[in-house]
Amino acid sequence: MTNTPDAGAERSPEIDERPFLEANSTAKSRYGRFNLAIVGGTGVGKSSLVNTVFGRDLAKVGKGLPVTRGADYFYDDSLGIWDLEGFEIGSTVTPAESLRTNLETIAQRPASEQISVVWYCVLSNSDRLTPPDIAMIRELDAAGLPVILVLTKVDWSKNPVTGKRSVPRDVDEFMSWLENPVDADGNPIHLPIQRVIPTSARDKHGKGTGHGLGELVAETLALSPEDEKDAFRIAQRLNLPWKREMARPVVATASAAAAAAAAVPIPVADAVALAPIQMTMMGRIAAIYDLDLTVMMSASALAQLGAQISGQALARSFLKLIPGAGSAIGASVAFALTAAMGEGWIRLCEGVHTGKIDANKITETWGAYAPSFTDVIRKMVGQRLKGK
Ligand SMILES: Nc1nc2c(ncn2[C@@H]2O[C@H](COP(=O)(O)OP(=O)(O)O)[C@@H](O)[C@H]2O)c(=O)[nH]1
Ligand SMILES: [Mg+2]
Structure with missing residues (x-):
């Protein structure tokens, strides 16, 4: 598997696309x-x-x-x-x-x-x-x-x-x-x-x-x-809120799983440890939007997308926003990161589903959704700091 190294990352993370594909086909046959x-x-x-x-x-x-x-x-x-x-x-x-x-x-x-x-x-x-x-x-x-x-x-x-x-x-x-x-x-x-x-x-x-x-x-x-x-x-393709209602619990489940996985803080260099959880979440959501990403995207494009969203560079940029977070991802950051990723993915899937986004350009388009993560993270971290 080849990955384009992220700018500033010491090594390119190895993201496995299989959890996405498995979750996607399991969800499809279950529905x-x-x-x-x-x-x-x-x-x-x-x-x-x-x-x-x-x-x-x-x-x-x-x-x-x-x-x-x-x-x-x-x-x-x-x-x-x-x-x-x-x-x-x-x-x-x-x-x-x-x-x-x-x-x-x-x-x-x-x-x-x-x-x-x-x-x-x-x-x-x-x-x-x-x-x-x-x-x-x-x-x-x-x-x-x-x-x-x-x-x-x-x-x-x-x-x-x-x-x-x-x-x-x-x-x-x-x-x-x-x-x-x-x-x-x-x-x-x-x-x-x-x-x-x-x-x-x-x-x-x-x-x-x-x-x-x-x-x-x-x-x-x-x-x-x-x-x-x-x-x-x-x-059906007319009622998007129905799909969102189905997708939100998937995000909640994945966020909770990510928090549990980071109960003992994960070094940023190992941020990819959360990738299988996030790829599973994305595969399920893609099934809800009836998107055949496995047909629309090659496995390597999918893996690259996974690297983009779960990569160290992203985790590192999130950590910069959080005062005193240091260089490790704890439970609440893992939760927020996954929740934000899920929301972004839902919006991206909606875009492809409604034809507003060209499926062939998902990997490029994804970047446009990333900035919204920082807002979500800021909000969540803000709440967490207030709660202390
Ligand atoms: N004015 C109008 N024409 C329609 C509507 N629905 C279908 N048509 C037209 O009616 C024709 C037959 O439609 P089609 O869906 O092929 O009918 P089918 O043979 O029952 O499958 C086509 O020329 C359609 O463009 C509608 O709601 N309003
Ligand atoms: Mg007909």
Whole structure:
């Protein structure tokens, strides 16, 4: 393994990237994959919705598996999409019968491919559900699947004074009908859906990020089985606070571990002793942000990054800030160093995740996050000195 020596360091620290890689793959397999089924006719906007919520076009970048007629499975590490066809022109079986057969086939697939939630997509400017729609929704319910009825391509209007967004009148009427569905004779219709959510994946000019999607992801999370919620939080790309909430405890755990490792103060020259703890933390956080850094960065780049963040030069510069710290890293400095590193790494991962930072430039960009460490350290040390 080669490292570029840090300026001012007597020897370049040897950082092992394996703890990062191991923690990353362990976290990935522990969180698993979230599987969504999406049903609806061609052109209703299914792909646009999936691409906006999950930030990727699985049909293009994922692996595909045409399982059976009318049921395609696209997947990557954290996300699986079952694309279930609505109607099939010229078919001898009804759409509901074909859907039931497909659901039976899916039930035979591995556990990692089982559907958690269904988005049943209907154009928002329809006036009601068709009998085949209703029959299909009943099939999904009979299979024990929670169904969100997603109204697509809503043409929102915005109140110029209040800025409040509202749906057109016809969509409003459709939504009222869905809340209390009745047939032409006024008899109630059994429609087993959990929620109706009006959405748009883009504005009418084909731009923007859409509306109603925050509610859609919140409801999808609420309906997901408990042990799949983290997988969904990871797979989706709209709600960053969810990811931050998952990442913070990882930082807390690593900081506590670093403090314990430095219970007997570590000489600065041995600051790399904390590196495995910090690399593990970084690997886990990268999994939460669904970043495949092992693909994006070479192992040596990863090791170099580790050297940058865990290196002696950095530890030494921190120690300079701390009056009377001497030349050894004690528990509280190790804690602060790791916590600050974790916060910086979270922000960096967010940047890559949202596309603001080029993944190929992480090693260079990281430096820009380092100054914020000194602020964090100063604050923490300030608190510690005050506490004495
Ligand atoms: N105005 C508007 N057009 C949309 C919206 N979502 C998708 N579209 C357009 O509708 C067409 C079909 O969308 P697509 O996602 O491919 O539908 P799919 O066949 O159900 O996967 C495309 O031309 C999209 O650009 C939306 O929310 N508003
Ligand atoms: Mg499509």
